[in-house]
Amino acid sequence: MDTGAIFEREVVRHLDAAYNLARWLARNDADAEDVVQEAVLRAFRFFGGFRGGDAKVWLLAIVRNTFYTQRSQLPAAGSVDEFDEAIHGGEDHDDPQAVLLRAADAQRLHAALERLPPEFREVLVLRELEGCSYKEIASITNLKIGTVMSRLARARERLQRELTRREVAA
Amino acid sequence: MNCQDVRLLLHAYLDDELGAADGVAVTRHLAGCEACMQRVRAYTRTRDDLRGADLYRHAPAALRTRIAARLPRPAVVQRTPRRAWNLALAALAALCVIAALFAGWQTLQLRRAAGHALVVDAVSDHVRSLLPGHLIDVRSTSEHTVKPWFDGRLDFSPQVKDLTAQGFELIGGRLDVLDGRQVAALVYKRHLHTINLFQWPGSGAGASVSRTRDGYHVLEWSDAGLRFIAVSSVAKVDLQAFERAFRAVPSAASEAAH
Ligand SMILES: [Zn+2]
Numbered sequence: 001m002d003t004g005a006i007f008e009r010e011v012v013r014h015l016d017a018a019y020n021l022a023r024w025l026a027r028n029d030a031d032a033e034d035v036v037q038e039a040v041l042r043a044f045r046f047f048g049g050f051r052g053g054d055a056k057v058w059l060l061a062i063v064r065n066t067f068y069t070q071r072s073q074l075p076a077a078g079s080v081d082e083f084d085e086a087i088h089g090g091e092d093h094d095d096p097q098a099v100l101l102r103a104a105d106a107q108r109l110h111a112a113l114e115r116l117p118p119e120f121r122e123v124l125v126l127r128e129l130e131g132c133s134y135k136e137i138a139s140i141t142n143l144k145i146g147t148v149m150s151r152l153a154r155a156r157e158r159l160q161r162e163l164t165r166r167e168v169a170a
Numbered sequence: 171m172n173c174q175d176v177r178l179l180l181h182a183y184l185d186d187e188l189g190a191a192d193g194v195a196v197t198r199h200l201a202g203c204e205a206c207m208q209r210v211r212a213y214t215r216t217r218d219d220l221r222g223a224d225l226y227r228h229a230p231a232a233l234r235t236r237i238a239a240r241l242p243r244p245a246v247v248q249r250t251p252r253r254a255w256n257l258a259l260a261a262l263a264a265l266c267v268i269a270a271l272f273a274g275w276q277t278l279q280l281r282r283a284a285g286h287a288l289v290v291d292a293v294s295d296h297v298r299s300l301l302p303g304h305l306i307d308v309r310s311t312s313e314h315t316v317k318p319w320f321d322g323r324l325d326f327s328p329q330v331k332d333l334t335a336q337g338f339e340l341i342g343g344r345l346d347v348l349d350g351r352q353v354a355a356l357v358y359k360r361h362l363h364t365i366n367l368f369q370w371p372g373s374g375a376g377a378s379v380s381r382t383r384d385g386y387h388v389l390e391w392s393d394a395g396l397r398f399i400a401v402s403s404v405a406k407v408d409l410q411a412f413e414r415a416f417r418a419v420p421s422a423a424s425e426a427a428h
Contacts, residue, residue: 004241015237019229033233040237106223113225127185128220134187153181156213163216 007047010055012040017056017130018063024125025067027114039066060130060140064122112162120155127152171195176206184213239384240297288349288399289390293383295346296366296401299355305364306342306357316343320354326371328354329396329421336415338365348399358412365402365412372397378413380406389413 378391
């Protein structure tokens with residue numbers, strides 16, 4: 001078994017996962033394809049330095065880096081992670097009655113997810129669509145597990161608000 | 171544990187990522203707090219909606235094909251590596267699996283058997299030329315700069331032609347290796363596409379032969395004691411227009427020779 005075979009077996013088979021993340025970050029097909037193509041070629045160049053571990057996590061981390069590099073903007077560290085006022089204090093934005101939604105249709109979910117800031121979008125996509133564990137998400141996004149947890153909580157509350165707002169407006 | 175603690179922890183609780191002690195504490199709180207329980211129900215529902223809404227985006231087949239083409243050539247199509255870099259790439263044999271999925275393994279073998287090693291080589295050189303830093307050794311839009319650059323570096327005199335007026339911009343040239351011999355590679359641009367034109371002394375059918383490999387179009391022809399292979403991702407008709415233009419425009423080389 002040589003390098004190429006291993007690369008194909010371990011990395012290229014996660015192309016769907018790579019594209020799903022890139023597509024949700026970029027929010028259009030063309031940019032997503034650019035990101036994935038560059039990421040896979042980069043992964044191939046760096047593959048010699050890949051010392052085992054989870055190839056999917058490794059590839060998704062490269063996809064994410066490639067996306068933010070192409071945008072020349074990493075999300076500001078901690079900018080969305082102050083888990084204080086917004087949730088723990090002040091007025092309660094998510095009234096339990098209001099968040100009890102009727103089943104959201106796919107289109108509304110799609111639109112709401114796309115409106116979220118990328119830092120929220122990526123953790124939701126990795127968790128709900130890709131089924132990643134907190135540990136995997138932490139590796140991919142280079143965040144602490146505690147930050148992943150609070151960011152997911154924030155992301156879900158934001159998504160819930162987006163859905164509620166549209167529902168009320170509709 | 172109060173409602174605010176639960177409000178943060180319930181996500182980890184739903185994700186089954188909470189430690190046992192916290193999990194028990196949340197469960198106990200939920201049993202006695204309808205407000206938090208409602209949140210749990212709402213988030214559970216949204217999560218199920220997200221997972222059930224067919225939001226997962228699968229990689230398009232065209233992207234798979236393009237990536238397979240951009241990865242270095244599977245060495246199995248050339249069992250006897252003739253060049254140093256081929257030796258290095260020999261390790262990549264199994265990438266064929268990807269190529270085979272889309273180009274068709276059978277087709278690949280048939281092409282190989284039919285003696286299309288040259289085409290395989292040319293496409294491989296083209297793909298490799300697109301990697302950063304590989305495209306051009308002499309960068310110039312002028313045939314009068316590119317032509318002399320090749321002199322002394324090759325044992326023959328390549329045809330160098332400015333085809334800007336025909337819509338193919340000459341951007342430079344480099345030395346390359348094709349089927350074990352040194353060849354001249356001219357690089358042209360058509361919009362965003364790169365065209366590599368390889369040439370070396372030899373004779374073959376004067377008429378052009380067109381092929382497609384890994385999504386690239388390949389045109390072969392012979393003219394005035396030289397063999398030519400053009401490779402590009404432009405449309406086939408554009409590559410044919412390129413060949414016509416190249417053949418029609420007089421060469422700076424042949425003019426100088428007369
Ligand atoms: Zn409570």
